[in-house]
Amino acid sequence: MFFKEKVVWITGASSGIGKALAIEFAKQGADLIISSNNLEDLNFVQKECLGYGVECMVQYLDVTDMDKMQTIVENLVSQFGKIDVLVNNAGISQRSLVEETPLEVDRKIMEIDYFGTIALTKTVLPYMIKNGGGYIAATSSISGKFGFPLRSAYSAAKHALHGFFETLRAETYKQNIKVLIAFPGRIKTDISLHALTKDGTAHGKMDEGQNTGITAEKCAKQYVNAIRKDKKEILIGASELLMVYIHKFLPKLFYKLARKINPT
Ligand SMILES: NC(=O)c1ccc[n+]([C@@H]2O[C@H](COP(=O)([O-])OP(=O)(O)OC[C@H]3O[C@@H](n4cnc5c(N)ncnc54)[C@H](OP(=O)(O)O)[C@@H]3O)[C@@H](O)[C@H]2O)c1
Numbered sequence: 001m002f003f004k005e006k007v008v009w010i011t012g013a014s015s016g017i018g019k020a021l022a023i024e025f026a027k028q029g030a031d032l033i034i035s036s037n038n039l040e041d042l043n044f045v046q047k048e049c050l051g052y053g054v055e056c057m058v059q060y061l062d063v064t065d066m067d068k069m070q071t072i073v074e075n076l077v078s079q080f081g082k083i084d085v086l087v088n089n090a091g092i093s094q095r096s097l098v099e100e101t102p103l104e105v106d107r108k109i110m111e112i113d114y115f116g117t118i119a120l121t122k123t124v125l126p127y128m129i130k131n132g133g134g135y136i137a138a139t140s141s142i143s144g145k146f147g148f149p150l151r152s153a154y155s156a157a158k159h160a161l162h163g164f165f166e167t168l169r170a171e172t173y174k175q176n177i178k179v180l181i182a183f184p185g186r187i188k189t190d191i192s193l194h195a196l197t198k199d200g201t202a203h204g205k206m207d208e209g210q211n212t213g214i215t216a217e218k219c220a221k222q223y224v225n226a227i228r229k230d231k232k233e234i235l236i237g238a239s240e241l242l243m244v245y246i247h248k249f250l251p252k253l254f255y256k257l258a259r260k261i262n263p264t
Contacts, residue, residue: 002024002028002029002228003028003029003030003031003084003085004028004029004030004111005029005031005081005181006029006030006031006079006084006174007030007031007032007033007081007082007083007084007085008025008030008031008032008060008085008086008087009033009034009076009085009086009087009090010022010025010032010033010034010035010089010105010118011035011061011063011090011116011117011129012035012036012089012090012139013034013035013036013045013060013090014034014037014038014041014042014045014087015036015041015044015190015239016187016189016191016214017067017089017184017187017189017190017216017219017220017223018089018090018192018218019041019045019216020035020046020154020215020217020220021087021089021220021224022034022045022048022049022056022219022225022233023045023049023052023186023217024051024220024221025053025085025093025145025224025233026048026049026050026054026056026150026226027052028224028228029052029054029083030054030098031054031055031056031080032049032054032055032056032057033055033056033057033059033076033083033211034046034049034056034058034059034092035059035089035090035187036061036178037061037062037063038051039058040059042058042060043235044057044241047254051123052156053069053084057076057079057080057091059072059076061120063090063117063119063120064111064112064115064116065118066116066119068113069119069120069123070123071120072102073123073124074129075118075128076113076223077127079212082127082128082131082134083124083127083128083131084128084134084135085133085134085135085136085137085140085227086120086121086122086124086128086130086134086135086137087139087227088117088120088136088138088139089137089138089139089154090112090116090117090141090143091112091181092108092109092112092113092154092191092193092194092195092196093191093192093194093195093196093201094109094150094151094152094153094154094172094196094197094239095150095151095192095195095207095214096150096196096197096198096264097149097150097152097195097247097252098152100198101148101152101153101198101240102198102200104105104200104201105153105198105200106152106153106156106178107142108162108196108200109153109154109157109196110111110153110156110157111170111248112157113154113157113158113161114157114160114164116209117161117164118140118161121136121138121164121168124175125168126171128177129172129175132176133175133176133177133178134176135177135178135179135180135227136165136168136177137179137180137181137182137223138161138165138179138180138181138182139182139184139223140158140161140171140181140182140183140184140243141154141155141158141183141225141241142183142184142185142235142237142240142241143155143245144162144181144183145183145247146160146243146247146254146258147258148258148263149258149259149261149263150263150264151263154195159207160242160260161181162181164192164231165179166179166181169232171199176201177218178230179232180226180227180230180231180232180233180234180263181233181234182223182233182234182236182242183205183208183233183234183235183236184219184236184237185211185213185235185237185238185240185241186209186212186213186214186237186240187210187212187215187216187219187237188210188211188212188213188214188215188216188238189210189213189216190206191210192205192206192207192209192264193205193206198262202216207262207264208262208264209240209262209264213237213238214236215250219236219237222232222234222236223236243257
């Protein structure tokens with residue numbers, strides 16, 4: 001019941017990691033605001049969370065619709081009184097080569113994964129500061145640690161999050177804003193189905209790598225624990241996390257492996 005009486009807002013909560021995070025936070029007593037751009041799926045998640053005796057409100061939010069954010073945040077703060085934890089989890093992946101990907105697709109991925117995340121963070125931040133502090137998390141990816149084939153814009157957006165949130169952490173330390181960047185490896189969700197291809201349509205396939213990943217529930221437990229323990233970063237996954245260390249300590253080997261590994 002660590003999060004009892006805490007208000008936790010999770011974006012991208014309609015499926016996968018976000019849904020599992022909502023349920024894990026509910027188990028630990030948090031009152032929830034769950035968002036995405038799919039009300040039908042959010043209603044299912046809400047039902048499950050309410051079963052743990054917490055409050056759970058569905059808030060429609062397309063993170064690219066930045067003009068609406070101020071009003072949405074004002075309404076939520078007046079309803080809940082505060083936002084203690086913001087988990088920026090909404091995101092979309094990519095399955096297309098650099099040479100085949102038109103700039104519109106790069107921009108779309110950046111809009112969702114980077115600008116959507118920082119726009120919401122900037123909107124919530126003044127309310128958290130006024131309230132004496134809070135916790136802001138961002139779901140990056142191990143593709144935010146190194147580039148990987150077919151994920152140029154995705155990897156770029158996740159790297160950009162790293163720069164933004166490390167800066168935020170340093171700037172707001174005195175205002176008691178805590179920042180976690182989560183770096184999942186392969187988690188078994190529908191992310192590869194939703195990933196954008198070169199023509200901006202969904203990839204529509206469950207990739208083999210995705211299918212063999214750890215469960216979203218296991219990921220969510222580690223993610224929520226990292227927030228409880230005030231960690232700055234967390235890597236979540238299985239053997240694929242080795243790539244992070246190979247990239248750091250054996251870069252020549254990493255560059256050989258990165259061009260050989262099946263990227264799907
Ligand atoms: N699964 C992995 O292996 C993995 C690895 C590393 C990082 N991640 C990151 O984990 C996060 C969650 O992904 P997931 O694996 O759980 O995939 P997912 O099942 O596809 O979930 C993505 C979530 O993001 C939401 N979303 C997408 N575009 C949005 C938009 N414009 N506005 C608001 N919400 C939007 C989706 O909502 P709708 O369905 O309602 O559109 C959904 O709730 C992402 O940031 C992803 O990059 C995942």
